[in-house]
Amino acid sequence: xxxxxxxxxxxxxxxxxxxxxxxxxxxxxxxxxxxxxxxxxxxxxxxxxxxxxxxxxxxxxxxxxxxxxxxxxxxxxxxxxxxxxxxxxxxxxxxxxxxxxxxxxxxxxxxxxxxxxxxxxxxxxxxxxxxxxxxxxxxxxxxxxxxxxxxxxxxxxxxxxxxxxxxxxxxxxxxxxxxxxxxxxxxxxxxxxxxxxxxxxxxxxxxxxxxxxxxxxxxxxxxxxxxxxxxxxxxxxxxxxxxxxxxxxxxxxxxxxxxxxxxxxxxxxxxxxxxxxxxxxxxxxxxxxxxxxxxxxxxxxxxxxxxxxxxxxxxxxxxx
Amino acid sequence: xxxxxxxxxxxxxxxxxxxxxxxxxxxxxxxxxxxxxxxxxxxxxxxxxxxxxxxxxxxxxxxxxxxxxxxxxxxxxxxxxxxxxxxxxxxxxxxxxxxxxxxxxxxxxxxxxxxxxxxxxxxxxxxxxxxxxxxxxxxxxxxxxxxxxxxxxxxxxxxxxxxxxxxxxxxxxxxxxxxxxxxxxxxxxxxxxxxxxxxxxxxxxxxxxxxxxxxxxxxxxxxxxxxxxxxxxxxxxxxxxxxxxxxxxxxxxxxxxxxxxxxxxxxxxxxxxxxxxxx
Numbered sequence: 115x116x117x118x119x120x121x122x123x124x125x126x127x128x129x130x131x132x133x134x135x136x137x138x139x140x141x142x143x144x145x146x147x148x149x150x151x152x153x154x155x156x157x158x159x160x161x162x163x164x165x166x167x168x169x170x171x172x173x174x175x176x177x178x179x180x181x182x183x184x185x186x187x188x189x190x191x192x193x194x195x196x197x198x199x200x201x202x203x204x205x206x207x208x209x210x211x212x213x214x215x216x217x218x219x220x221x222x223x224x225x226x227x228x229x230x231x232x233x234x235x236x237x238x239x240x241x242x243x244x245x246x247x248x249x250x251x252x253x254x255x256x257x258x259x260x261x262x263x264x265x266x267x268x269x270x271x272x273x274x275x276x277x278x279x280x281x282x283x284x285x286x287x288x289x290x291x292x293x294x295x296x297x298x299x300x301x302x303x304x305x306x307x308x309x310x311x312x313x314x315x316x317x318x319x320x321x322x323x324x325x326x327x328x329x330x331x332x333x334x335x336x337x338x339x340x341x342x343x344x345x346x347x348x349x350x351x352x353x354x355x356x357x358x359x360x361x362x363x364x365x366x367x368x369x370x371x372x373x374x375x376x377x378x379x380x381x382x383x384x385x386x387x388x389x390x391x392x393x394x395x396x397x398x399x400x401x402x403x404x405x406x407x408x409x410x411x412x413x414x415x416x417x418x419x420x421x422x423x424x425x426x427x428x429x430x431x432x433x434x
Numbered sequence: 435x436x437x438x439x440x441x442x443x444x445x446x447x448x449x450x451x452x453x454x455x456x457x458x459x460x461x462x463x464x465x466x467x468x469x470x471x472x473x474x475x476x477x478x479x480x481x482x483x484x485x486x487x488x489x490x491x492x493x494x495x496x497x498x499x500x501x502x503x504x505x506x507x508x509x510x511x512x513x514x515x516x517x518x519x520x521x522x523x524x525x526x527x528x529x530x531x532x533x534x535x536x537x538x539x540x541x542x543x544x545x546x547x548x549x550x551x552x553x554x555x556x557x558x559x560x561x562x563x564x565x566x567x568x569x570x571x572x573x574x575x576x577x578x579x580x581x582x583x584x585x586x587x588x589x590x591x592x593x594x595x596x597x598x599x600x601x602x603x604x605x606x607x608x609x610x611x612x613x614x615x616x617x618x619x620x621x622x623x624x625x626x627x628x629x630x631x632x633x634x635x636x637x638x639x640x641x642x643x644x645x646x647x648x649x650x651x652x653x654x655x656x657x658x659x660x661x662x663x664x665x666x667x668x669x670x671x672x673x674x675x676x677x678x679x680x681x682x683x684x685x686x687x688x689x690x691x692x693x694x695x696x697x698x699x700x701x702x703x704x705x706x707x708x709x710x711x712x713x
Contacts, residue, residue, distance in 0.1 A: 147569070171565065171600075179558045179592035186498075186562020189547055190490050190570050194562070209552050210589070214559055218539045218549045 117309045117330040117342060122290030124263075128321075129227040129284050131263035133158025135270025136195055136225070140166050146274060147187055149196045151177045156286075157197040157227055177202045178210050184222045185214040193274055194222050200229035200283055201242035204249055215279050216252040223273055224249075225282040230371035231399070231416055232321060232409035233286045241404035247376020249281040250349045256280040257348040258302060259370075259378075261323035264293045265346060268300045276302055283320065285371075287409045290324050293344075303347045305355035311339035314427050315359040318369040319345050319378050322397070322418060326369050329423035338427065348378055356385050365393045365434045367426045371418060374398035393433035395426035435478050440648050442709040443514060444474040448679045449706045450510035450523055450713060456699040458527035461535065464689035465581065466507035468612050468645065468674035472579065473511040475651045480659075482574060485516040487544035495574045496563050498548060500556020501581035501610065502536035503691065509533050512545040513713070520713040554587025556580060557607060561597055564605045575659060578607045583615030586624050591636075597667040598637030606658045608670040610645070614687035630671060638669045645672035680705055 140146040140162050148162050149171040163170045171187075173180040177198055184194035196203065203226040204211070215222045231241050250257045256278055260269040266284050273280045299306065308323075309330060318326040323344045330340040341359050345352065360366055366386065368379035379396035386392050399416050413419055435443075447470050455461035477483065481495035499508050506526065513520040518532075525531035532541040536551025548559045560578035567574060580590065597605055609629070617623050626632075633640045639661045643654035651672075658668045676690065677683025680702045694702055 147565075168569065173592075173596060174599075176592035176596065178555075178589040179561075179596055182555050182558020182589065182593065183562035183565065183596075185548060186559040186564070187566045189496065189563045190492065190566030190572065192566050192569060210555055210558075213549050213552045214555050220548075 115307070115310045117327055117334055117340060120292055120308065120327050122292045124291045125288040126263040126291055127286060127288050128260060128263055128266040129156065129286060130158050131260070131266030132225055132227065132270050132282070132284055133161065135267040137161045137165070139271050139274040140169065143193065143274065145191055145193050147171060147192045147194045149173060149180050149184055149194055151175055151180050151198040151202065153198050156199070159197065177207045181207045181210040182214050185218060185220045188220045188222060195225055195274065196222060197225050199240060200226035200245045201240050204245040204281065205242055208248055212252060216255050219254065220279060221277055223280050223282065225270065227284055228286045229283045230285060230321070231404045231412040231418070232371060234409045234412065235406050237406040238403040243373045243399050243404065244376060245283060246348055246370070246372045246378065250376070250381065254279060255349065256302065257283070258346060259283045259319040259348055260346050261320055261344055262289055262291045262293055264291055264295045264297065265300065268297060269302070269346065272300070272302050285321055289321055292324060292327065303350045303352060305352035306344040306346060308342040308344055309340055311341035312362055313339040314431060315341045315343060315363045315366045316369065316423065316427065317343045317345050317356065317366060317378065317382055319348060321371050322369040325418065325420045326423055328420040329427070332420065332424055333427055338431070345378060348381060351381050351385065353385050353389070356382060357390055360386065360390055360392050365430045367395045367397065367423060367430050369397040369418070369423050372398055374400055393430050395430040397423050397426050437648055437652070440474055440478055440652070443478055444470045444648065445707055446710040447474060447507060447510045447514060449703060449708065451506040452680065452694060452699060452702045452706065453712065454506045454510070454523055454526040455693045457524060459693045460527055461506055461693055462503040462691045463506065463693070464614065464676040464683055464687070465501065465504040465610060465612065467680060467683065468676045468678050469504055469507050469579065469610055470679065471648050471651045472608065472645050472672060473507050475648065475655055476577060477511045477515045479652055480655045481577065487517055489547060491547070492570065492572055493574060495577065496547065497577045498556045498560040498563065499537060499550055499579055501553065501579065501584050502550030505533070505535065505537050508537060514710065517545040518543065523713045553581070553584040554589040557590055557593040560605060560607070561593055561602050564602045567604055575662060576605050578605065580607065580609055582609055582611045582613065582620055582626060583623065585609065585626055594633065594636045594638070601665050602667050603663050603665050605667045606662055606670070607667065608672050610674055611671050612674045612676045614676045614690060616687070616690050618687055633669050637666060639666045641668065641670045643670055643672055645674035646678045
């Protein structure tokens with residue numbers, strides 16, 4: 115399995131993958147109820163609302179109330195899918211999620227778009243880079259960060275079928291599609307190996323998986339054997355997959371569109387520190403807020419490009 | 435149940451509350467005592483319920499407590515009604531208990547449908563349960579109790595706006611209007627202003643009652659059900675006295691979150707007759 119075989123077929127936004135996924139889930143299961151806080155177009159809910167108007171709850175710009183309503187809807191067997199931008203669906207309503215959803219053990223799906231820097235021009239007020247950390251700390255919360263349109267569609271359907279409170283994180287920009295539309299191997303909680311290699315393990319999530327593919331392709335050309343893991347489920351973390359890979363490569367680079375504090379890299383660091391010490395480099399945002407700009411400009415400025423992953427690999431190989 | 439029978443239950447519930455809070459040396463007796471008639475009426479007369487607890491409560495009336503700190507009255511009434519053994523009341527606030535300081539589903543206590551304690555969230559949850567009932571074509575009601583100080587939390591007003599705008603008319607909210615909160619009277623801390631006018635302006639059907647008069651509580655809760663399902667959510671502004679039934683706990687906000695000592699317990703119990711037997 116070489117990274118050279120991976121190429122993208124098309125480009126679409128991951129949020130459209132969510133829109134397609136929730137529509138299919140809603141068609142298959144009459145208990146699926148969508149909620150949105152005044153961002154229907156951004157969340158790609160139009161088709162769901164058109165076909166299932168009775169199963170859509172428009173809460174207006176009132177995210178706290180939306181989370182509470184979602185918790186209540188589960189009583190009576192509904193599967194509520196609460197949607198908004200990632201900043202407003204996590205940080206803004208953290209206590210509501212903590213008490214009414216997580217501690218209460220409610221089967222609520224919190225599905226959020228516009229996560230990370232790549233929402234772009236709206237700037238740091240909207241660019242949440244702390245949401246993975248916030249959500250993964252809540253006991254019992256599943257956290258899923260799919261990498262492209264196809265995987266977001268599959269992940270949406272999978273989390274709805276699976277019982278338990280869940281956070282699904284996706285984004286705004288069009289992004290290369292490089293996974294299969296009906297990937298039978300996709301499973302919540304199971305890491306996806308995009309390549310097998312022996313020199314370095316790269317573990318990425320979300321948009322940064324594609325950058326890791328590009329980085330890996332370049333590294334392979336230089337004769338470095340890369341094992342690339344798409345860690346679409348941050349929690350529960352596939353610890354076994356990480357250890358299996360690192361015991362072979364003895365070093366790891368993580369890549370994510372999130373703060374280093376609280377992110378995927380930190381989860382991986384915990385696994386390494388507890389079970390198998392190995393050098394780790396983290397490609398992430400380092401304790402700073404974002405700003406306005408195009409997604410490409412922001413990824414460049416904040417060090418989340420393929421070249422940054424390559425530099426991290428070079429550094430981690432030196433530390434081996 | 436006859437009014438006299440309901441009053442006997444309420445008297446025993448008051449003893450339970452004081453004894454529970456005394457034993458754990460912590461808890462919130464004031465609001466719990468003030469809401470005793472309300473809980474007794476709801477669970478022993480008004481609501482259609484199944485004490486063989488099922489979370490989904492299909493075909494049942496549901497109740498959500500938003501001001502979770504008055505948990506002693508909730509636990510006592512649930513136990514006295516048969517959701518669980520009254521002996522378990524002695525574990526309130528102790529380690530390994532299902533009777534947590536604030537109610538939770540986490541320990542699997544029958545009768546609890548959501549955690550509450552961090553204020554302002556219960557009404558939203560009750561709205562969600564009301565919508566779920568409508569989707570399931572389940573014609574039973576959803577009841578919710580909030581504190582008055584709790585209405586200072588902004589989320590309530592999101593919920594109040596939503597319930598009226600979306601015609602959540604199978605919802606009956608009661609506000610424990612005792613004018614007391616931790617730091618003083620609601621007027622001193624942050625005046626709620628014209629509460630009745632506010633609910634009316636938001637588009638709710640507004641009723642008022644004296645929450646410490648059993649006949650009035652039964653009458654008004656029945657009236658609320660008749661006013662419901664006509665396009666508007668219903669709110670009952672329930673005037674209560676914090677600490678009602680124990681003289682030294684009345685007329686002050688001091689007993690919001692304080693436990694009586696041994697001497698104070700005896701003084702309280704002397705005013706509260708044993709009617710159903712202590713747990």
